[in-house]
Amino acid sequence: xxxxxxxxxxxxxxxxxxxxxxxxxxxxxxxxxxxxxxxxxxxxxxxxxxxxxxxxxxxxxxxxxxxxxxxxxxxxxxxxxxxxxxxxxxxxxxxxxxxxxxxxxxxxxxxxxxxxxxxxxxxxxxxxxxxxxxxxxxxxxxxxxxxxxxxxxxxxxxxxxxxxxxxxxxxxxxxxxxxxxxxxxxxxxxxxxxxxxxxxxxxxxxxxxxxxxxxxxxxxxxxxxxxxxxxxxxxxxxxxxxxxxxxxxxxxxxxxxxxxxxxxxxxxxxxxxxxxxxxxxxxxxxxxxxxxxxxxxxxxxxxxxxxxxxxxxxxxxxxxxxxxxxxxxxxxxxxxxxxxxxxxxxxxxxxxxxxxxxxxxxxxxxxxxxxxxxxxxxxxxxxxxxxxxxxxxxxxxxxxxxx
Numbered sequence: 050x051x052x053x054x055x056x057x058x059x060x061x062x063x064x065x066x067x068x069x070x071x072x073x074x075x076x077x078x079x080x081x082x083x084x085x086x087x088x089x090x091x092x093x094x095x096x097x098x099x100x101x102x103x104x105x106x107x108x109x110x111x112x113x114x115x116x117x118x119x120x121x122x123x124x125x126x127x128x129x130x131x132x133x134x135x136x137x138x139x140x141x142x143x144x145x146x147x148x149x150x151x152x153x154x155x156x157x158x159x160x161x162x163x164x165x166x167x168x169x170x171x172x173x174x175x176x177x178x179x180x181x182x183x184x185x186x187x188x189x190x191x192x193x194x195x196x197x198x199x200x201x202x203x204x205x206x207x208x209x210x211x212x213x214x215x216x217x218x219x220x221x222x223x224x225x226x227x228x229x230x231x232x233x234x235x236x237x238x239x240x241x242x243x244x245x246x247x248x249x250x251x252x253x254x255x256x257x258x259x260x261x262x263x264x265x266x267x268x269x270x271x272x273x274x275x276x277x278x279x280x281x282x283x284x285x286x287x288x289x290x291x292x293x294x295x296x297x298x299x300x301x302x303x304x305x306x307x308x309x310x311x312x313x314x315x316x317x318x319x320x321x322x323x324x325x326x327x328x329x330x331x332x333x334x335x336x337x338x339x340x341x342x343x344x345x346x347x348x349x350x351x352x353x354x355x356x357x358x359x360x361x362x363x364x365x366x367x368x369x370x371x372x373x374x375x376x377x378x379x380x381x382x383x384x385x386x387x388x389x390x391x392x393x394x395x396x397x398x399x400x401x402x403x404x405x406x407x408x409x410x411x412x413x414x415x416x417x418x419x420x421x422x423x424x425x426x427x428x429x430x431x432x433x434x435x436x437x438x439x440x441x442x443x444x445x446x447x448x449x450x451x452x
C-alpha cells in the first residue's frame with residue numbers, strides 16, 4: 050500500500066474536519082479533535098483555513114464543563130451555492146442549492162420533443178439562468194442524466210430519449226462555465242438525494258428504484274455510489290422479465306421498462322379507457338390521449354377497478370426486480386421513487402408480497418420497502434449532493450484523521 054503524500058493527508062484531514070462539523074450541526078474544536086483523532090493544533094489550523102474561506106464560522110458558546118465555555122463552530126450554509134440539474138423527465142429541471150440542500154432558486158425548461166443538439170442547447174439555457182441567480186460563489190455543477198454513463202469521464206455513452214451518444218457533457222460544460230462539473234445517471238443521483246437529504250440519510254447501504262419515464266436503480270454501498278465495472282450497475286429497466294413481450298426502445302423485448310415504467314402504465318390505462326368509455330379515467334381525462342400518470346393515480350384513488358389490475362401487474366414486475374436486487378446485494382433499505390410513487394400503498398403491498406414470495410424468508414423479513422417523498426426536487430438535489438460529495442467530501446465515509 051502506498052503511503053499518503055503530505056498533500057493527500059492535508060486534504061483528507063480538511064474534509065474530515067468539515068464533515069464532522071457538518072454532521073454535528075455545531076461542535077467545539079475540542080470535540081472535533083476527539084471525534085476525528087486529530088491533535089487540537091491540527092484541528093485549529095484546519096478551522097482557521099475553513100474560516101478564511103467562509104465555509105465555517107464561530108456561532109457562540111457551548112455549556113461549560115467547569116472551565117471556560119467552548120466556542121461552537123458551524124458550517125455557513127449559504128457561504129457557497131451549487132447548481133443541480135435533472136435531465137430525466139419531459140422537462141429539464143434545475144436549482145441553485147445551498148450546502149444544506151435548501152433551494153434558493155429553481156427553474157424548468159420543457160423539452161417538447163427536442164433531442165440531440167437542441168436538447169444540449171436547452172441545458173446551457175437552463176444553467177445560464179441558474180448561474181445568474183446564484184447569490185454566493187458556486188462550488189460546481191451537478192448533472193443527473195438518463196442513459197448509460199461513464200461517470201469517471203463525464204461522458205453520456207447512450208441516452209436514447211435525448212439522442213445523445215458518447216457526449217462529453219462534463220468537459221463541454223466545464224469549458225463553458227469554468228466550474229467543476231460532475232455527471233451521473235439519474236437513478237444514481239436519486240439515490241444520492243435520499244442518502245444526503247432524505248429517508249436514507251441514516252443508512253450506509255441503500256437502493257433507490259427510480260420509476261418514471263424509464264426504470265433504474267441507484268445503489269449506495271458502504272456510503273458510496275456503486276457504478277460497477279461497466280458503469281451499468283442498476284440498469285434494471287432493460288433486464289427482460291416478460292417472455293415474448295413488447296419491443297423496448299433499447300431493441301430487446303420484454304424489458305422491465307415495457308411493463309413497469311410510467312409510460313407503460315399510461316399505455317395500459319389508455320387501453321383500459323378505450324375498452325370502457327364509462328370508466329373513471331374517461332371522466333377525468335375526457336379522452337384516452339389526455340391520460341397522464343397523475344390522472345391514473347387520481348383514478349386509482351377513486352377506485353377504478355380496471356386500474357387496480359394495472360397496479361397489480363406493475364407491482365408484480367417491480368417486486369421481481371426488488372427481490373433480485375436484495376438477494377444479490379443484501380441491502381435491506383429500498384425506496385421506490387419517481388412518478389409512480391403516487392400509486393401509494395397499493396403498489397407497495399404488491400411489491401412486498403412478491404419480495405416475500407421470491408426471497409428467503411430471513412432476507413425478506415429484514416428488507417424495508419418504502420416510498421420516497423422527495424418529489425420532483427429529487428433529481429436536482431441529488432445532483433447537488435454529487436458536487437458536495439466530490440468537492441467537500443460531505444457524503445463520503447472517511448476514516449479517522451492522519452497525523
